[in-house]
Amino acid sequence: MVGRAYAIFDTAIGRCGIVWSDTGLVAVQLPEAREIDTRRRIFQVHPEAREQRPSDNAELAIEGIAALLQGGDPDFSDVSLDAGGVPAFNRRVYEFACSIPRGETRTYHEVAKALEASGAAHSVAQAIAKNPYMIIVPCHRVLEAGNYTDRISPYGGVISKRRLLALEGAHPVASKTLFEVLLPVAPPGAPT
Secondary structure, X not given: OOOOEEEEEEEOOEEEEEEEOOOOEEEEEOOOOOHHHHHHHHHHHOOOOEEOOOOHHHHHHXXXXXXXOOOOOOOOOOOOEOOOOOOHHHHHHHHHHHHOOOOOOEEHHHHHHHOOOOOOHHHHHHHHHOOOEXXXXXXXXXXXXXXXXXXXXXXXXXXXHXXXXXXXXXXXXXXXXXXXXXXXXXXXXXXX
């Protein structure tokens, strides 16, 4: 194979996409509302990719993704990743995310501290938001302060971190209330 290839495959939550190269997995695209939107997202990010039968490495990833989305506990350690275009800091964040046990979470701050990059919580958040290896690199286990679970990377499609964590048995998972989102409240001031 020369260049990049992709395949669309069925899962319990819809039709996902996967992109790979000769070196390894390039990206996972979780399902959008419609398959055409999933394909469109792949073409936007990887216009050179051509639809092909999955390589052995891609097939291993597909089987694991499908299993996880049905509540299974797959092992992705044998899936090769093509990290050629991934910045070094992001790779460190992804390696750390892979070390977080199933059913557990860490905050951006905790990841930054563990990587000895205190004060880099924003950089960790940006790395997580750019994770091209959805599910394979479990970025859904890394949350913002307060364990809010509504955000996910652009490759996330319509599924939320909350749903992925629920599939893994992570409990409890906090989420912002309507008041926290729409009406941020300042701490009460002293009476005058």
